[in-house]
Amino acid sequence: MKRKRQTAAVVLIAAIVFLGGLAFFCIRYIIEGENWTFYQANEHIYTDGEMTKMGNITDRNNNVLATTVDGKRVYSEDSSVRKATIHVVGDSSGYISTGVQNALRTQLTGYGKLNGIYTYSLTGNNMQLTIDPDVSVAAMNALGNFSGCVGVYNYKTGEVICMVSTPTYDIADEIDLLKAQNGEYKGVFVNRFLSSVYTPGSTFKMVTAAAALETMGDSAYTNEFICKYGTTIEGEDLSCVGRHNTVSLKRAFSHSCNAYFSQTALSMGKKTMTKYAQIFGFGKQFSIDGIAAATSSFNVEDARNIDFGWSGIGQYTVQMNPLQYLCAVGAVANGGEYAVPYLVKNITSANGYTLYTAQTETERIMGKGLSEKVAELMDYAVADNYGKASFGTLDVCGKTGTAEVGGGSENSLFVGFCKDEGLPLAFVVVVEDGGSGRSSALTVANKTLQSAKYNLCE
Amino acid sequence: MQEFIRGFITAVRYVQPIMSIVIMLFSFMSVFKLHRKNYRYTVLLDDMTEIQLYTPESFLGSDSSADVYFESAQPFHGIITATENTCTVRPCKKSRIAVNGKLIKKETAISSYDVLSAAGREFSVRKKTTAQKLKSVSSFLAFTALNLFQILMALSFVLTGYSFVVLLCFFVFMIAQWIYLCLTRFKNAAVEIPVLYCLTLGLSVAAKVSLSALIKQEICMFAGLIGALLLYKIIINKTLFEKLKLVAVLVSLGLFAANILIGNIYNGAQNWIEIFGVSFQPSELIKVIYIFVSTASFETAVKGKNTLYFVVYSFCCIGILAYLSDFGTALVYFVVLIAVLILRRCNKKIVISICSAAVLCAAAAVIFFPYIARRFLSFGQAWQNAYSSGYQQTRTMIAIASGGLFGVGTGQGNLSYVAASDTDIVFGLISEEWGLIVAMCAALCFVLLAVFAVKCFAKCPVLYAIPVCASAILILAQAALNIFGSVDMLPFTGVTLPFISNGGSSVISCIMLIAYFAAAGVNNKKEEAL
Numbered sequence: 001m002k003r004k005r006q007t008a009a010v011v012l013i014a015a016i017v018f019l020g021g022l023a024f025f026c027i028r029y030i031i032e033g034e035n036w037t038f039y040q041a042n043e044h045i046y047t048d049g050e051m052t053k054m055g056n057i058t059d060r061n062n063n064v065l066a067t068t069v070d071g072k073r074v075y076s077e078d079s080s081v082r083k084a085t086i087h088v089v090g091d092s093s094g095y096i097s098t099g100v101q102n103a104l105r106t107q108l109t110g111y112g113k114l115n116g117i118y119t120y121s122l123t124g125n126n127m128q129l130t131i132d133p134d135v136s137v138a139a140m141n142a143l144g145n146f147s148g149c150v151g152v153y154n155y156k157t158g159e160v161i162c163m164v165s166t167p168t169y170d171i172a173d174e175i176d177l178l179k180a181q182n183g184e185y186k187g188v189f190v191n192r193f194l195s196s197v198y199t200p201g202s203t204f205k206m207v208t209a210a211a212a213l214e215t216m217g218d219s220a221y222t223n224e225f226i227c228k229y230g231t232t233i234e235g236e237d238l239s240c241v242g243r244h245n246t247v248s249l250k251r252a253f254s255h256s257c258n259a260y261f262s263q264t265a266l267s268m269g270k271k272t273m274t275k276y277a278q279i280f281g282f283g284k285q286f287s288i289d290g291i292a293a294a295t296s297s298f299n300v301e302d303a304r305n306i307d308f309g310w311s312g313i314g315q316y317t318v319q320m321n322p323l324q325y326l327c328a329v330g331a332v333a334n335g336g337e338y339a340v341p342y343l344v345k346n347i348t349s350a351n352g353y354t355l356y357t358a359q360t361e362t363e364r365i366m367g368k369g370l371s372e373k374v375a376e377l378m379d380y381a382v383a384d385n386y387g388k389a390s391f392g393t394l395d396v397c398g399k400t401g402t403a404e405v406g407g408g409s410e411n412s413l414f415v416g417f418c419k420d421e422g423l424p425l426a427f428v429v430v431v432e433d434g435g436s437g438r439s440s441a442l443t444v445a446n447k448t449l450q451s452a453k454y455n456l457c458e
Numbered sequence: 459m460q461e462f463i464r465g466f467i468t469a470v471r472y473v474q475p476i477m478s479i480v481i482m483l484f485s486f487m488s489v490f491k492l493h494r495k496n497y498r499y500t501v502l503l504d505d506m507t508e509i510q511l512y513t514p515e516s517f518l519g520s521d522s523s524a525d526v527y528f529e530s531a532q533p534f535h536g537i538i539t540a541t542e543n544t545c546t547v548r549p550c551k552k553s554r555i556a557v558n559g560k561l562i563k564k565e566t567a568i569s570s571y572d573v574l575s576a577a578g579r580e581f582s583v584r585k586k587t588t589a590q591k592l593k594s595v596s597s598f599l600a601f602t603a604l605n606l607f608q609i610l611m612a613l614s615f616v617l618t619g620y621s622f623v624v625l626l627c628f629f630v631f632m633i634a635q636w637i638y639l640c641l642t643r644f645k646n647a648a649v650e651i652p653v654l655y656c657l658t659l660g661l662s663v664a665a666k667v668s669l670s671a672l673i674k675q676e677i678c679m680f681a682g683l684i685g686a687l688l689l690y691k692i693i694i695n696k697t698l699f700e701k702l703k704l705v706a707v708l709v710s711l712g713l714f715a716a717n718i719l720i721g722n723i724y725n726g727a728q729n730w731i732e733i734f735g736v737s738f739q740p741s742e743l744i745k746v747i748y749i750f751v752s753t754a755s756f757e758t759a760v761k762g763k764n765t766l767y768f769v770v771y772s773f774c775c776i777g778i779l780a781y782l783s784d785f786g787t788a789l790v791y792f793v794v795l796i797a798v799l800i801l802r803r804c805n806k807k808i809v810i811s812i813c814s815a816a817v818l819c820a821a822a823a824v825i826f827f828p829y830i831a832r833r834f835l836s837f838g839q840a841w842q843n844a845y846s847s848g849y850q851q852t853r854t855m856i857a858i859a860s861g862g863l864f865g866v867g868t869g870q871g872n873l874s875y876v877a878a879s880d881t882d883i884v885f886g887l888i889s890e891e892w893g894l895i896v897a898m899c900a901a902l903c904f905v906l907l908a909v910f911a912v913k914c915f916a917k918c919p920v921l922y923a924i925p926v927c928a929s930a931i932l933i934l935a936q937a938a939l940n941i942f943g944s945v946d947m948l949p950f951t952g953v954t955l956p957f958i959s960n961g962g963s964s965v966i967s968c969i970m971l972i973a974y975f976a977a978a979g980v981n982n983k984k985e986e987a988l
Contacts, residue, residue: 008915010800011927014934015908021942022901028945029858029894036859039852041844043872044860116862116893120468122870 050092054108055126084136087165087191095189103291121350128345130159138451139164142444148431149192155330155426158339165192194293197319201403202256204314211276227259236306254384265312281324293323322428330426333417336371337364395419402436414441475895477607484600488648497587499540504580515756531577618869652903656957678962682969689973710747713740714778742963746970752798752928756920786951790935797931840946851946854886865893880960883944904937914978926978929971
């Protein structure tokens with residue numbers, strides 16, 4: 001029977017199909033394994049829908065922020081610490097997706113594709129954060145009933161000292177689902193510092209100033225514009241808060257002259273402005289330890305001249321992200337390169353092995369000369385206008401912003417850094433509906449920095 | 459002490475997968491080296507032409523598909539069976555063949571120097587051996603790895619708080635396997651060792667269920683082994699094998715009748731019967747008989763006869779299974795039927811028409827029994843129904859992902875709390891506690907059996923080649939339905955995983971299938987050498 005040999009191929013084909021199925025499953029295991037593991041019905045990790053197989057989360061002083069006791073996840077003993085750190089730590093049900101408990105769940109549980117959820121000690125890994133709870137509480141209290149966010153980090157090392165977002169809630173309280181449906185918890189699960197974008201307002205003037213300083217050289221300082229409660233671009237008014245008369249760069253920056261910077265932006269052109277916006281991180285996605293932030297945007301390609309003028313002072317469609325700004329200010333303070341911010345100081349297994357230690361990494365975004373010139377402007381702004389004395393003994397440089405966000409609302413912003421050798425901190429403060437930047441955001445920044453000085457420089 | 463146990467369990471975690479890989483690697487190597495030929499047979503005709511015989515069985519006649527074509531002969535005149543050690547010739551019905559001038563009536567062994575005559579022509583069959591030496595891979599390493607695997611498994615059970623009876627059961631099992639492998643052909647244990655590996659996993663799964671389940675499972679394994687030996691004794695005798703086919707058909711139909719009349723409904727399917735306090739699944743045991751009936755002698759296979767009876771019998775079985783709501787098993791039977799038809803070189807048109815008939819039947823089932831269709835067609839949506847129809851599948855996937863490649867360790871898994879964790883979703887249980895590598899190695903065992911069957915096909919008589927391939931297909935189909943059903947890649951049918959699922963009838967029937975592998979592999983060595 002000549003063809004007999006071929007008929008056995010049916011078995012071979014069946015075996016190959018079977019092998020193909022196994023291979024396909026392996027691919028699914030690699031791609032979807034993590035999602036399968038972190039399904040809430042997995043009792044290796046969850047108890048009653050709460051993630052419990054995780055190690056301790058501690059702050060920079062080794063105080064416990066979250067731990068598991070008797071199969072239940074418990075948080076800091078202090079109610080205000082719980083509220084101030086909830087957005088960093090995250091909740092146990094996964095509502096706050098950017099909290100480390102959710103975003104870094106694989107590190108906390110010790111999950112890996114090789115070992116599954118197995119760890120030698122059968123418990124999760126411990127994680128020490130760079131957060132200071134007292135500074136966080138001070139920032140939260142300073143924000144008070146306002147919605148907003150405060151981010152403070154060490155621009156030399158990259159340690160994030162404080163990342164607070166309001167409104168917030170106490171995780172020890174059971175979430176009332178009925179209230180949640182009525183909008184009681186509206187926005188509390190969002191970490192505004194990471195996941196929000198805001199209109200930058202006048203804080204954007206540091207970008208416009210940088211563009212002018214580098215393109216025009218020293219003539220940027222002498223170049224003058226006339227401000228009569230604003231200016232007119234192609235027949236449309238662009239208003240200013242005061243009548244600044246003839247202004248040059250330094251005074252225009254410290255007194256936040258809209259006329260000067262919109263005209264400067266126009267004279268720079270869209271291409272140059274876009275280039276410098278990109279240098280300051282616009283359009284790029286930033287992240288902390290792999291937790292991605294929202295992406296800022298600066299898009300003037302199709303803007304009319306008047307709109308482009310508005311964009312030069314941070315209005316129009318310009319959107320900044322607080323984390324992006326923190327990095328940008330960090331670079332200005334640190335000679336043009338920012339230390340990449342991180343939250344996780346180290347990860348250790350339950351039996352004491354160090355699995356990960358954070359290291360300072362820097363990224364250069366602008367030249368040293370330019371950063372120093374922008375820093376000098378921010379220094380002058382505080383000295384000339386807001387007053388160095390507002391910050392006590394701290395040598396603070398910064399720029400305020402009052403962003404019109406429609407409906408008569410104004411967001412208040414203050415971004416800057418401390419020049420002090422012992423306290424190299426950069427900060428970004430946003431107070432929603434806070435009025436002018438000078439009134440609310442500056443106060444919040446000051447209270448936070450004073451607390452940082454008290455708690456970090458002993 | 460506690461620290462020592464943790465250390466030991468951690469070591470076991472990594473050593474067991476390595477042992478599994480060693481077992482599979484060497485078993486595959488020996489299967490691939492198996493049945494290579496360093497000889498060939500040729501027929502030397504009286505006009506000095508030579509015809510090479512490519513298959514173990516060849517026929518001479520005037521039919522167009524004849525290997526040795528004699529114009530004046532009957533269409534099917536005679537059959538030459540040429541295996542490694544023997545060469546025989548037998549005349550077909552009403553035809554005459556003479557060896558050295560003497561007419562023969564039944565199968566007769568011949569040597570290279572015998573002159574055969576048929577239909578006025580003279581010829582002889584010559585064996586030529588090439589110089590190539592065939593090295594066989596020793597099973598020693600695989601067997602050592604298997605033993606180590608078993609010892610570690612037993613110890614990890616005891617160290618994590620299970621009873622010493624578990625250790626004892628593993629010990630008894632190991633002794634039995636030594637005796638078995640010593641008595642049979644230890645040097646060529648390419649199939650046995652992977653099967654023993656799967657059975658070890660089966661024992662471990664049973665041990666997790668309960669001690670009584672473990673003891674029952676072990677007794678059933680031994681019963682299966684005895685059954686396999688008996689079956690082997692029967693089928694090794696060609697005439698007895700063919701004669702008993704009708705008896706087998708009657709026995710299977712009788713079992714089915716009993717199932718319909720006195721069967722118990724369990725898990726939606728009426729496939730259990732209880733006799734004298736022992737309950738079993740007739741459909742599992744009938745699998746062995748079905749394979750038994752599937753075979754055909756070379757003559758019938760070549761003439762394409764006998765196929766109709768088998769098709770009718772198959773449809774009886776499949777119909778009864780569908781009536782009993784055991785759709786998974788019915789599907790397995792159908793796959794085997796199609797494979798057997800192809801193996802028997804059945805007309806392609808018949809195969810295609812049977813397939814289309816089956817598709818029509820399936821369509822009819824979808825229309826008239828929508829709830830069945832829903833169960834069958836809901837695969838791929840387990841995560842959307844994680845708390846209803848996809849409960850077991852999602853828990854299986856969670857367990858597999860949690861276990862990783864090396865598992866969470868004996869007794870540390872959570873899947874054992876889910877229903878049918880020892881049968882329908884047993885792949886997940888193994889994967890969670892002992893890791894994906896071990897589970898994949900178990901799955902590769904089924905592939906190995908298929909490769910072995912293919913290797914046998916080219917070298918042994920059709921009578922044995924068909925059942926070995928049909929068994930391989932049956933095992934593969936069941937494994938595919940079980941494994942891929944449990945991870946939501948195929949419908950979740952509740953078919954058992956061969957050798958591993960906890961359940962007496964299943965393990966007995968699967969072990970008995972090994973008799974077909976043994977019969978195909980042995981090659982009638984007992985018969986007189988050429």
